[in-house]
Amino acid sequence: MKRHLISAADLTRDDALLILDTAEELAHIAERPIKKLPTLRGRTVVNLFFEDSTRTRISFEAAAKRLSADVINFSAKGSSVSKGESLKDTALTLQAMGADAVVIRHNASGAPHTLANSGWLRGSVVNAGDGTHEHPTQALLDAFTMRRRLNAGKGDLEGRRITIVGDVLHSRVARSNVLLLATLGAEVTLVAPPTLLPIGIETWPCEVSYDLDAVLAKSDAVMMLRVQRERMNASYFPTEREYSRRYGLDEKRMAALPEHAIVMHPGPMNRGMEIAADVADSPRSTIVEQVTNGVSVRMAVLYLLLGGSEPAITTSEETAK
């Protein structure tokens, strides 16, 4: 595995399977009364969040803490960053404090890449979502969830048909998912109004459709993307109502899915917009499960980037690092 996790494209099939298999092992920790391993004791993980994201931050925080790492949360709001400190100076500060890993969420696409390649930091950089670029741990937790529901938690996703619906243009979740799912052998179809698909999409390793109803019957999983509020008044589609009618997942559409198919959403949801409340709360929905799985997958990522070759779960304190 590479030293940083910036893009889902950084992961080979073997890397991805190693992360997913490790996450499966680590998931059992959550079932124990004491949900903690000494694996990353003495290591420092910094959550560097330039953008508000409570759910991703606490997921990484829980993951690092369950591995006994020291966690520093650095939120841009109310910090020196909001007073105009540059990414470079922030990075140099974190380096001086001895960060072993920096988990970065940034509103600028490429900021994690810059952080990892600038020479400002020696530690590993984990992309926790950058602008409209990528969100690789989200893709990993989605793949983990699909694998559990569709493949009994084993192997890859060869031949599985995954439909991703919504604002692909601005979605880092979609970008990372397309890349990772292709690596794992799944067949991805993106569904969106043409206004919400990027130029050059024909070069992506996936199919594209403008018609949700046409692809539902052959989907093993449907992932609904959040429609950001600010898109709603920018002529990407006429009205919320029309979007919901053409691209929203309601009960009627859910009924068109095969029996075994699951419904996913990275959250936070706009209930009644891209996903009907009844669908979000149905047994087919994995939305809450995805959150749980996020912690296991992020534990696996931090462990593999920082822990290296030691077994993830050890019984004796001596072998733990």
Add this chain to the structure above:
Amino acid sequence: MSTYLIRNAKVLGGDAQDVLVSDGRVAGLGTGLTAPEGAQVIEADGHVLLPGLVDLHTHLREPGREDAETVETGTRAAALGGFTAVHAMANTDPVADTAGVVEQVWRLGQQAGRCDVHPVGAVTVGLAGERLAELGAMHESAANVKVFSDDGKCVHDAVLMRRALEYVKAFDGVVAQHAQEPRLTEGAQMNEGTVSGVLGLRGWPAVAEEAIIARDVLLAAHVGSRLHVCHVSTAGSVEIIRWAKSKGWDVTAEVTPHHLLLTDELVRTYDPVYKVNPPLRTAEDVTALREGLADGTIDAVATDHAPHPSEDKDCEWAVAAMGMLGLETALSIVQQTMVDTGLLDWAGVADRMSVRPARIGRLDGHGRAVAVGEPANLVLVDPSARRTVEPSELASRSGNTPYAGMELPGRVVATFLRGVPTVIDGKLA
């Protein structure tokens, strides 16, 4: 004033000749010339002699951003790049939209003395695109402004553009348009295409440039004015300009060295040194631009030399400033992309980097033939030399060159401004 005998120089890349420079003019041309008493002899050893280069598009940053560049440092860079005249863009702080500011820049150029500095006047007050600046006053000032541009911003209001095109006819001025439809490029970060889709960076579509150029050539034709198009960057723009010229309309265009070489694939590094406006485009665009320059559809190479201090480039892509250095590498890039590829000979380089830009800017003393009696604005180039670009060695105050570490062909050996060397042996005189 000193006398120089340049021996065995290939004038415009032709046969080797001796060139005698005296009293600011070319005083003799031929083979086997004898050096007059007291003359300094420069052995050209078969290097190429061209008329001094003329840049239609330079950002000298003074007044306002002296931390990035000054007229002094920028004209040093210009001389080292073989330029004898540069046009200083108007987007300074304060904006060069009054006679006072253009005269200040003009005087600073005179004081620096290494290269003629011709200020470009803003088309609209404060580059705001709302009302015309005092174009006539800038023309009548000591700076004698002939080129007007809101560069960095597009004169997007069609009525205002029409009026500007018409108004400057009174004194043979020209409007140099930065063609960028503003609504199509809000928040734009890079060329819109396959790469922007993957990188999740907001796209700057080719059509935003082409739509404005198409409108402007039609406007220029309608009112019978000259139009100059800045930094053409797309294949479609070349097509539109070719069409406009085929109609006989008075339209000229420039291309930057970087658009002749670099593509948006480089943005995959997220290194802001590649962030520039208009953005780096695709390999197909690069090919079309080279062809357009070769067949004369594009009249001139202009550097769009845009210095930025390191703090404006050493950061995440989205907040980085747009622009890259160009003066000290322009001739090398043109040699690599146009001469060494066989698309243009040295006479062609002289035409696109000196003769035509001087004509567009209406600079009488530049872009002249290398002939007896002409002003001795000359540059001597060694095309066989190779050099590796090292940002800290550049004369510019800033280091934002996209060619750092690259080995480029060609080296400026000497530059003469009206018979006075500004560069000798590749170093400032």
